[in-house]
Amino acid sequence: MTSKLLPQELLRMGTFRTRDAEALGVSRQTLANHLARGVVERDARGIYQVGGTEPNPYFQYGILVARGVPFVVSLLSALHLHGLTTQLPSSLWITVKQGRHCPVGSGMHTVCTYQSEPAYSAAVTEMDLDGIRVKVYSLAKTVVDCFKFRRKVGLDVALEALRDGWRKRAFAIPELDRIADICRMRTVMRPYVEALLS
Secondary structure, eight states, X not given: OHHXXXXXXXXXXXXXXXXXXXXXXXXXXXXXXXXXXXXXXXXXXXXXXXXXXXXXXXXXHHHHHHTTOOOEEOHHHHHHHTTSOOSOOSEEEEEEETTSOOOOXXXXXXXXXXEOTTTTTTTEEEEEETTEEEEEEOHHHHHHHHHHTHHHHOHHHHHHHHHHHHHTTOSOHHHHHHHHHHTTOHHHHHHHHHHHXX
């Protein structure tokens, strides 16, 4: 029944904004009627999810994407998405460009870090998280950022990410060095990388 009441584009999105629905011909009144009948559910103000579907474990990312503020998944959240940790972080770790506001209201505590260019745009990839497309830093960039923000995540996390990533051959040392140069972390990381290779 839901599939007949909502446009296919909204069904594919799973999590959507009021304006997404309006752009596809679903008025605010129709959306309110669907909400009352359980066709859709409200995740946050102006953010909806198709009702009766299994909750997407990544729906918090969908809410942030729906808010329209550019961000990149980073640090502990990126380590989780890259499979370097099985523990789901209790907070969303994201990076926004210097000068922008941290998006809020995902339903989870959000930890924001800020980076300026060219570090902000370096080594960004895209992932599809059960239909939610998000930007995520590559594993090499995530490792470099763990050293850059070691006071936030802990040096032990940075070292473990470096060791585990290298053990899995998830990045090459030249790639790591290039990103470390962009982020001005090569001097900080050099002794740890040399120890890893010795």
